[in-house]
Amino acid sequence: MDRFRTAVGITAVTLLVTGFLVAPIPPLAKEPPILPGISPEKVADYVHAIIQADRTIYTTLVVTRMQEKHIVNATEHWEQDNALPLPAQFLQHSGKIVAESGRGIRYRLIGLSPIYQRNAPATEFERNALAALAKQPDRPVTGIVSSGKKQFFQAIYPDRAVSAACVSCHNSHPLSPKRDFKANDVMGAIAITIPLD
Numbered sequence: 685m686d687r688f689r690t691a692v693g694i695t696a697v698t699l700l701v702t703g704f705l706v707a708p709i710p711p712l713a714k715e716p717p718i719l720p721g722i723s724p725e726k727v728a729d730y731v732h733a734i735i736q737a738d739r740t741i742y743t744t745l746v747v748t749r750m751q752e753k754h755i756v757n758a759t760e761h762w763e764q765d766n767a768l769p770l771p772a773q774f775l776q777h778s779g780k781i782v783a784e785s786g787r788g789i790r791y792r793l794i795g796l797s798p799i800y801q802r803n804a805p806a807t808e809f810e811r812n813a814l815a816a817l818a819k820q821p822d823r824p825v826t827g828i829v830s831s832g833k834k835q836f837f838q839a840i841y842p843d844r845a846v847s848a849a850c851v852s853c854h855n856s857h858p859l860s861p862k863r864d865f866k867a868n869d870v871m872g873a874i875a876i877t878i879p880l881d
């Protein structure tokens with residue numbers, strides 16, 4: 685009986701193994717595999733890291749270096765002055781080119797007391813985010829906003845007065861409505877908008 689059981693067992697295993705081996709290979713799935721997505725928070729963080737790196741490189745390796753060597757200054761009216769654009773203008777211009785690329789992603793510098801009204805918050809969400817960052821600047825303020833039928837993810841990152849030049853230029857600019865910025869203040873924010881479709 686025992687031997688019979690063993691023989692049946694071995695046959696079953698053999699059948700299973702060979703059955704498995706000769707089983708037809710399933711046809712390739714037509715649907716692409718579902719890959720784990722990247723969260724919009726992550727995408728905004730990546731974009732923010734690149735914007736900040738480019739801005740730092742432009743400020744330190746181009747603007748500050750050229751000014752220190754008395755080769756060329758950065759001025760607001762750089763075209764007429766044959767000078768370099770200010771780092772804030774560099775960021776706004778690159779943001780404009782990205783917006784014009786039609787991908788739906790946008791970024792810009794905004795402030796509650798902007799030198800130019802065009803840099804004022806454009807929505808209630810941006811206004812509230814700037815107010816929140818002035819009190820709690822450790823993390824970006826994020827949220828979903830809609831424009832027409834489309835939904836966007838927005839991340840608003842604090843922009844702090846990291847050098848004395850930030851404070852002195854903004855406080856003395858003829859169009860600046862605020863003249864008491866101090867070192868390390870949150871002067872505004874980088875607003876990054878990503879389409880969610």
Ligand code: HEC
Nearest residue numbers: 772793794795798799800803844845849850853871872873
């Ligand atoms: C030499 C002058 C100058 C310096 C230095 C300067 N800015 Fe500005 N900043 C400007 C001008 C001019 C604009 C407006 C640019 C535009 O939209 O054309 C601006 C725009 C901004 C904005 C958008 C809101 C607004 O006020 O229009 C923020 C935020 C900002 N700057 C933060 C900073 C920070 C932080 C630093 C230092 C790391 C800094 N700025 C250094 C002149 C300056």
